[in-house]
Structures are given as C-alpha cells and as structure tokens.
Amino acid sequence: MSSGTGVGPVEKTGVWDRFTIGQKRVIWAWAFLAVPIVFYVGIRFYPTFQAFWLSFTNWDLLRPARFIGLANYQKMFADPVFWKVFQNTFSYLIIGTPVSLVVSFVIAYYLDRVRFMHGFIRALYFLPFLTTAAAMAWVWRWFYQPVPIGIINGFLANVGLPSQPFLRSMDQALPAIMVTAIWAGLGFQIIIFMAGLRAIPQTFYEAARIDGLGEWAILRKITLPLLKPTTVFLVVFSSIGFLRIFDQVYNMTTNDPGGPLNSTKPLVLMIYQTAFSSYDMGYAAAQTVVLFTILLVVSLLQLWVLRKR
Amino acid sequence: MTTLTAPRSSVELAANRKSIHPGRVMVWTLLFIGGVIMVTPLLFMFSTSLKSAGQVYDLRLIPAAPTLDNYVKVLSDGRFMRWFFNSTFVALCVTLSNVFFDSLVGYTLAKFDFRGRYLVFIAILSTLMIPTEMLVIPWYLMSAQFGWIDTYWGIMFPGMMTAFGTFLMKQFFESVPDDFLEAARVDGLNEFTIWWRIAMPMVVPAISALAIFTFLGNWTAFFWPLIVTNSRELYTLPVGLSSFAVEQSIQWEMIMTGAALATIPTLLVFLVLQRFIVRGVMLAGLKG
Numbered sequence: 001m002s003s004g005t006g007v008g009p010v011e012k013t014g015v016w017d018r019f020t021i022g023q024k025r026v027i028w029a030w031a032f033l034a035v036p037i038v039f040y041v042g043i044r045f046y047p048t049f050q051a052f053w054l055s056f057t058n059w060d061l062l063r064p065a066r067f068i069g070l071a072n073y074q075k076m077f078a079d080p081v082f083w084k085v086f087q088n089t090f091s092y093l094i095i096g097t098p099v100s101l102v103v104s105f106v107i108a109y110y111l112d113r114v115r116f117m118h119g120f121i122r123a124l125y126f127l128p129f130l131t132t133a134a135a136m137a138w139v140w141r142w143f144y145q146p147v148p149i150g151i152i153n154g155f156l157a158n159v160g161l162p163s164q165p166f167l168r169s170m171d172q173a174l175p176a177i178m179v180t181a182i183w184a185g186l187g188f189q190i191i192i193f194m195a196g197l198r199a200i201p202q203t204f205y206e207a208a209r210i211d212g213l214g215e216w217a218i219l220r221k222i223t224l225p226l227l228k229p230t231t232v233f234l235v236v237f238s239s240i241g242f243l244r245i246f247d248q249v250y251n252m253t254t255n256d257p258g259g260p261l262n263s264t265k266p267l268v269l270m271i272y273q274t275a276f277s278s279y280d281m282g283y284a285a286a287q288t289v290v291l292f293t294i295l296l297v298v299s300l301l302q303l304w305v306l307r308k309r
Numbered sequence: 310m311t312t313l314t315a316p317r318s319s320v321e322l323a324a325n326r327k328s329i330h331p332g333r334v335m336v337w338t339l340l341f342i343g344g345v346i347m348v349t350p351l352l353f354m355f356s357t358s359l360k361s362a363g364q365v366y367d368l369r370l371i372p373a374a375p376t377l378d379n380y381v382k383v384l385s386d387g388r389f390m391r392w393f394f395n396s397t398f399v400a401l402c403v404t405l406s407n408v409f410f411d412s413l414v415g416y417t418l419a420k421f422d423f424r425g426r427y428l429v430f431i432a433i434l435s436t437l438m439i440p441t442e443m444l445v446i447p448w449y450l451m452s453a454q455f456g457w458i459d460t461y462w463g464i465m466f467p468g469m470m471t472a473f474g475t476f477l478m479k480q481f482f483e484s485v486p487d488d489f490l491e492a493a494r495v496d497g498l499n500e501f502t503i504w505w506r507i508a509m510p511m512v513v514p515a516i517s518a519l520a521i522f523t524f525l526g527n528w529t530a531f532f533w534p535l536i537v538t539n540s541r542e543l544y545t546l547p548v549g550l551s552s553f554a555v556e557q558s559i560q561w562e563m564i565m566t567g568a569a570l571a572t573i574p575t576l577l578v579f580l581v582l583q584r585f586i587v588r589g590v591m592l593a594g595l596k597g
Contacts, residue, residue, distance in 0.1 A: 026421075028501075029423045039469060046447070047444045047447030116337060121340055125343070127351065130586075131529075131576075132546070134529075134571070138565075139351075149366065192591070195591035247547075288445075289443070291443060292439065299438070
C-alpha cells in the first residue's frame with residue numbers, strides 16, 4: 001500500500017518539507033477524498049441533474065434528445081394509468097408502513113422479555129430478512145395459486161371456506177403482494193426495535209415501578225417516548241421501502257407486469273417499463289422526478305411531524 | 310445470544326424459575342406460533358423442492374418420497390453455478406470497495422480539520438435523498454456510452470461507495486481517541502498508515518456491520534442488475550432465478566428448487582454468523 005503515500009519522492013525532499021504540519025494534513029485529507037469526490041460527482045450528482053434535464057426532453061435512445069419543455073409532465077398528469085399507479089404506490093405506503101411497524105413492535109416488545117429459547121425464536125423471525133426478495137416472491141406466488149396447487153387456498157378448502165382469487169383479482173392482488181413485502185421486512189424491524197428497547201436504561205423502569213406505575217402506563221409514559229428515535233428511523237426507512245417497491249411486484253406478476261389491469265403497478269415498475277420496454281427515456285425520467293419529489297416530501301413530512309411531538 | 314438476554318440479577322433468575330406464569334406461557338406460545346408462521350414459506354419451499362412433479366399437488370409439508378432429482382436437474386446445465394458466482398463476485402468486489410472507501414472518507418471527515426470538511430460531509434449525506442431509480446436512466450446512458458452494459462463493472466459501479474456507509478464509519482471513527490493517532494504521528498508514520506494500521510483495527514465491529522449489509526444488499530439486488538445485464542452469462546442469481554422461473558412456467562417444483570438455491574447460501578451464512586449479523590444490524594440501526 002505504499003502507493004497510498006500520495007506524494008512523490010521528489011516533493012518529499014523539496015516542496016513537501018516546506019509545508020507546515022497543518023498544511024500537510026490538509027493535503028492528506030484532500031488526497032484521501034480525491035477519488036470519492038470524483039465518484040460522488042460523476043455517479044451521483046451529475047446523473048441527478050441529467051435525470052432532471054432528460055425529463056424535459058423526448059430522448060428515446062435513437063434520436064438525440066430534444067428539449068420539449070413540460071410536455072412529458074403534461075402527458076403524465078393527463079394519463080389515467082399514471083394516477084392509478086400513483087394511488088397504488090401510496091396504498092403500499094399507507095397500509096404497509098403502519099401495519100408492519102405495529103406488528104413488529106408488538107413482537108419485539110414481547111420477544112424482548114422472553115428468556116426461554118430466545119435466540120431460536122428471534123432467529124425464526126429474522127430469517128426471512130436474509131432471503132432474496134425475487135426468490136421469495138415466487139414462493140408466495142405459488143402460495144396464492146388456485147386450489148390444486150396453492151397452499152392458502154388448499155387450507156381454506158380444508159376448513160370449508162370459499163377459495164380466493166388473490167393475484168388474479170383486481171382487489172386482492174395488491175394486498176396479497178403487500179403481505180409478501182411486509183413479511184420480508186418484519187425481521188429487520190423487530191431487531192431494530194429490540195435494539196431500541198435494550199438501549200432504554202433499566203433505572204427508568206425501576207423508578208416507574210417504585211412509583212407504582214402499571215405495565216400499560218410504563219409502556220405509554222416511558223417505553224414509547226424513549227423509543228421515539230428508533231420509531232422515527234423505522235417509519236422513514238420502511239416508508240421509503242414501500243414507496244420504492246419493485247422486486248415483489250415484478251416477480252409476482254410477470255405474465256402481466258403490474259396487473260391485473262395495472263391494479264398492483266407501483267411507480268418504480270412504471271418507470272422500468274417506460275424506460276426499458278418502451279425506451280421512452282425522457283418520459284421515464286419525468287416519472288423518476290415525480291418519485292424523487294414524493295420521497296423527499298414524505299421523508300421531510302415524517303421527520304417534521306415526528307420531531308414536533 | 311444468552312449473554313444479550315441474561316437476567317439482570319440472580320434474584321430475578323430465581324424468581325423466573327419458580328413462577329411459571331400462565332400469562333408468560335401464553336406469550337411464549339403465541340410468539341413461537343408467530344415465528345413458525347414466519348418460516349412457513351421457507352419450509353414449504355424446501356419441502357416442494359424435494360418433491361417430484363407428480364407430488365406437487367400433495368400439499369403435505371413432509372414429502373412422501375423426498376428426492377434430490379430437481380436439484381440435479383436444475384444444477385446440471387451449470388447456469389445456477391454461474392449466476393451464483395456472478396452474484397458472489399459482484400457483491401464481494403462492491404463490499405471491499407465500500408469497506409475501503411467509506412472508511413477512508415468517514416475517517417477523513419471525522420479526524421481531519423480542514424476548510425470544506427462540513428461541505429463535503431453534507432454533500433455526501435445529501436445523496437441519501439436521491440433514489441436509485443432516478444439515477445438508473447443516466448447510469449444506463451453512461452454504461453451504453455462507455456461499453457459497460459453486460460459487464461461485471463457495469464453491475465458494480467453504482468454501488469462502489471455509499472453515503473450510508475460513510476456516515477456509519479464517520480460515527481465510529483469519531484469515538485477513536487485522538488491520542489492514539491497523535492502517538493503514531495510522533496512515531497513518524499504517514500497518515501495513510503495511521504488510518505490503515507491504527508484507526509481501522511479499532512472499528513472492526515463497524516466494518517463487519519458495513520460489510521454484512523453491503524454484501525447482503527448486493528447479493529440480493531435485483532433492479533439495477535436486471536437493467537444492465539442482457540446476456541444470461543452475466544445475470545446475477547436473483548435476475549437469473551427470475552428468468553428461470555418465467556421459463557419454467559407452471560413447474561412449481563423446479564421454481565421452488567431454484568428459489569431454494571438462491572436462499573440456501575444466505576441462510577447458511579446466517580447460521581454460522583448469526584450473532585455478528587444480529588449485532589451488526591442493531592449497531593447500524595442505532596447509529597444510522
């Protein structure tokens with residue numbers, strides 16, 4: 001790793017020695033940052049501006065990009081499919097985030113107190129987090145199949161309930177996919193909640209018990225308020241995850257991506273199809289700008305709301 | 310695991326042993342049932358992968374006549390091995406790059422004092438706000454221009470450094486005492502050696518957390534590899550599995566075998582490294 005010395009031998013005897021220790025350290029710092037700065041400028045910032053610029057063009061990979069003003073945005077806002085997709089994306093967020101957070105908190109809250117076989121039970125909840133979303137989407141897709149194949153319908157038939165269409169239904173497909181996504185993320189949220197619970201000093205609980213507070217009061221007055229940083233982190237993290245859902249939807253609806261009839265299509269899948277099936281890059285870029293705006297607004301809103309209280 | 314959950318005192322331990330509360334038993338049972346439900350998809354995936362085509366409609370968990378034929382069939386043409394290698398190679402390179410650069414930048418921002426430090430930090434942190442999906446179109450354009458489409462480098466380049474990793478490492482380097490670094494400076498070590506030899510070994514838990522996250526994230530990544538690869542030889546395992554499953558159509562025992570092959574490696578690693586991984590997730594979650 002001697003190449004990392006950064007400054008050549010020539011300078012070492014001449015120019016390099018004339019710098020003060022402080023100046024040398026500044027030079028080192030910028031030498032360390034040189035490659036990363038090139039990376040962040042070239043692979044993060046420049047592409048971001050390029051995405052904004054492309055959203056105002058009609059670029060389609062074949063002809064050179066031409067500036068067309070707000071035409072892409074006008075087209076998008078006049079497109080009923082876009083509004084359906086917009087609604088779907090928020091459905092994933094508005095149902096998925098609260099449900100997954102409440103479930104994972106309840107499990108973490110009780111799991112934290114369990115002593116008997118604690119590690120084993122925790123592992124059961126955590127395992128799904130380590131799987132590949134694309135692979136698990138296919139397992140769940142199989143679960144949702146109609147009677148002779150699907151496990152869930154097989155179970156329903158056994159207990160005498162009518163079988164359900166799940167992925168073939170316009171009403172049930174989105175919740176069915178959402179269950180898969182919630183299942184995949186639950187283990188991570190449980191572990192983070194448990195870490196948050198552990199970080200609360202025991203003395204708070206002891207003091208509360210001496211004051212005669214009951215379980216419920218301790219939960220409301222001590223645990224939940226002290227757990228707020230963890231909760232804020234998980235709300236933002238999981239919201240961003242649901243707004244960007246793709247792997248599950250793509251793999252569970254390959255015969256009609258985002259179907260049936262766009263009823264499950266999230267924004268990212270629409271972007272993917274516009275860009276890499278229709279090669280309408282300018283239009284797709286406009287959609288990514290909308291995604292960027294949604295993510296920004298939702299994160300800032302949540303941080304603001306959760307910080308206030 | 311036991312050390313993490315050790316009862317707070319021996320008195321409490323004794324109390325726990327004596328009173329087996331009916332309420333506690335119920336909580337334990339419910340948690341256990343919930344845990345079993347969580348792994349049910351995995352159990353049925355493995356079970357079906359061991360069934361022959363004729364047995365697929367038999368929904369019992371334990372296969373009547375388990376067979377490894379599906380695995381032999383799926384592995385015989387070498388596609389899965391290739392995808393497995395691709396995923397591992399890509400994830401490994403990206404992880405090494407992240408461990409090196411995220412630490413270097415995190416260290417520089419935590420331990421060097423220079424004008425512009427805060428600006429660089431905010432600039433890097435602000436990239437957390439930019440969703441990958443917004444960048445894929447420009448990345449695709451860039452890859453097309455430089456001939457990176459359908460190459461390993463094309464799959465890897467967007468993730469070579471991350472703001473999350475940089476932030477995580479900066480947090481940890483801040484807790485390294487300056488005295489150690491000063492002592493090394495007095496000894497005449499250069500700044501690079503001080504970082505690599507003195508500071509890095511002091512943040513090994515953070516490095517392992519970062520490495521685990523980066524590796525797992527890249528190993529299971531789907532969106533960008535799907536876009537940037539065209540030829541089957543370059544698919545990563547998730548992308549390859551997806552194309553394989555579409556091709557198998559309704560042969561669910563084959564699809565489940567493929568899914569199992571994509572799942573087994575991470576599960577095995579987990580069984581070996583369970584404690585590190587859980588601790589790493591906790592560590593990253595708390596600091597991040």
